[in-house]
Amino acid sequence: MEKQCKMNGRLKDSLPSIPSDLLLNPFVHHLELTSTLDKIKTALLTVTFLPLRVLCIGLLLSLAWVLACVGLVGLDENDVRCKPLTGWRRSLRAVISKLVRLLMVFGSFHTVKVKGRQATQREAPVLILAPHSSFFDALPVVLLGSPSIVAKAETANIPFFGKLINYTQPVYVWRDDPTSRQKTIKEIVNRATSKLEWPQILIFPEGTCTNRKCLITFKLGAFYPGVPVQPVCIRYPNELDTVTWTWEGPGALKLLWLTLTRWNSICEIEFLPVYKPSEEEKNNPKLFANNVRNIMAKALQIPVSDYNYSDTLLIKKAVELNLPSASDLVKVQKLRHKIGLNCLELEVQQASKLLNKDLCSLEDFAKVLNVSAGNDAVQELFQLYVKNGVRIINIREYLLDSIIINMKSKTEEMARLAFEAVSSDPTRMSRDEAVQALKISLKMSEERADRIFDKIESVSKFNYDSFVKYAQNKEDLAKIFAGPKKDN
Incomplete structure (x- = not known):
């Protein structure tokens, strides 16, 4: 069946020409020890400093966790979410922040350079941190006085760190709740306009880690409330980048190992002036977010990108x-x-x-x-x-x-296109072609695809038509391909 559709053969007039940074992929990070000297230093520190550092970090993390548990004693979830900590509990949070900062020192972050002044909660209820590139971004968080972060609800269950995060009185986002965004916005507004002494709310508006080569599209949650925000820029100007954690690159354990075997790692934090939204920006969160992003990109001297x-x-x-x-x-x-x-x-x-x-x-x-x-x-x-x-x-x-x-979901149309795309001969597909088409279009395991190929080949040639005939007699596949529904 041939669909009637028209392909646009030119760039749309409303779109600008492709920027030179378009292929600057923010989700890739390459990290290798190339020089012999680096390899020797890393090997020596691995057998000398690394065990000591891990021991100290473990002790400090355990102590911070115990103090967080003490601070949360007698408080239920409603207490933590609905009113700010006061008295000794508030003082204890400052102590925990210092412990985590000391933990980072043992993690090689001896040098932290700060530029500018952090605004008060009254001046800017929301802190905007970018670019977000690592789990080491916990360092600027504690240096900002452990403000309340906006985090997915699952982080509350992370061993050790869950209690520490909970003690900052975060604004949790429940991703399986369709009303979560509205609740988050309402919570930010309530805290921003409250007369109680809530900590500032800290948000990483990119929503995911990048390699800091550009600022990707900001999510709008921080900008819907329309309150003043303070942009905060993060840099890690180290000769070897052992902190960046992206989708394609070294894993968390490798990054931890290489960072803990550095003599010293540097982090720079720059507080930009408080940004007060105009009436137009209050009514247009996307405009508000883009303007703040542009200011931060200029300060960081990196481009913006439409990745999101x-x-x-x-x-x-x-x-x-x-x-x-x-x-x-x-x-x-x-x-x-x-x-x-x-x-x-x-x-x-x-x-x-x-x-x-x-x-x-x-x-x-x-x-x-x-x-x-x-x-x-x-x-x-x-x-x-x-x-x-x-x-x-x-x-x-x-x-x-x-x-x-x-491919938004498994459909007969996508399966047909996949078969057409991989087959060199539509009347009879090879095993490799069949397995590739089934894996991509139906997310089928290689083992099952192999079995199906053998079953069909035992009685006829394997092609799209023979597969559809086979699929129509399988309960799970018959839901996708039109045909009688039968048991396996």
């Missing part, structure tokens, strides 16, 4: 499928949007007309997309699939990535 938190969901999907360079899918998605590609089926059909069903040149690629080969965005998209400097790409890799990007 939802892009990490696409990366997560690619990680679940065990795809290499999962974060590159975000680049593909952005470039497809810039070009104006909106009909994947037409692209698959165009690709099937190529003389070489796998490899294609830039000119062939442009024909598949129905755009000019001179389009800058098309050239950048093509370059993502170039390997070893050869200006020829495997068109199937692009088509499969595009299917993953467009």
Whole structure:
């Protein structure tokens, strides 16, 4: 069945030309010890300083946890959420902050440079911290006096740290609650306008960790209340970046190891002037957020980017499928949007007309997309699939990535497109082609896909039609493919 759809062959007039930083992926971080001297230093500190540092950190973390438990004694969840801590409990929070700061010293962060002045809660009820790049961002949090953070509710259950976070009286976000955003906004407004001595609320508006190469789109939660905010910039100007924790890069344990084996790590915190929203910004949170982001980007001397938190969901999907360079899918998605590609089926059909069903040149690629080969965005998209400097790409890799990007759920249409995209011969698919199509379109395990291939091949050729006939007799697959519902 051929759908009637039209592909936009040029950039939309309302969109600006692609900025030079578009392919500056904020979700990738590369970290390797390259020099022999670095390797020797790391090895020596691993067997000498590292055990001592881990012991001290463990003792301080345990002490801070015990004090947080003491401070929360006699308080229920309602007490913590509805009124600020007072008296000895408030003083104890300051003690815990100093302990955590000392913990960071043992974690190699001896040097913290502060520029500017932190506003009071009355001047700015909300602190905006960016860029958010690491779990080491706990350091600026404690240096700001352990303000209340906005965090997902699950953090309350993290061993040790859950109690410490709870003691800051956070504003928890319940992601499975459809009214959570409204409740969060209401809570921020209530605290900002209350006469009680609530701590400031601290928000990382990017919503996820990046590599600090740019500021991604700010989430709007901090800006809906329309109250004054103080932007706070974070920098880690170290020769070796052992703090950045992103979707594609070293894991938490490697980062901890390399940071704990540094002589000294540096953190810089810059308080910018309090930003008071105009009436227009109060009525338009997106404008408010963008203006604050622009000010912070200028201070940090980095670009802004239209990447956002939802892009990490696409990366997560690619990680679940065990795809290499999962974060590159975000680049593909952005470039497809810039070009104006909106009909994947037409692209698959165009690709099937190529003389070489796998490899294609830039000119062939442009024909598949129905755009000019001179389009800058098309050239950048093509370059993502170039390997070893050869200006020829495997068109199937692009088509499969595009299917993953467009796949909102398991559907018969997406399965059909995946089969068309991977098959060199639509009348009979190879095992590798079949497994790839099933894994991507139906999130099927490789083992099950193998079994299905063997079952179908034992009685007929494996192709899309034979698979659909098989699927219609399987309870879970019959929900996707039209046909009689039967038991396995």
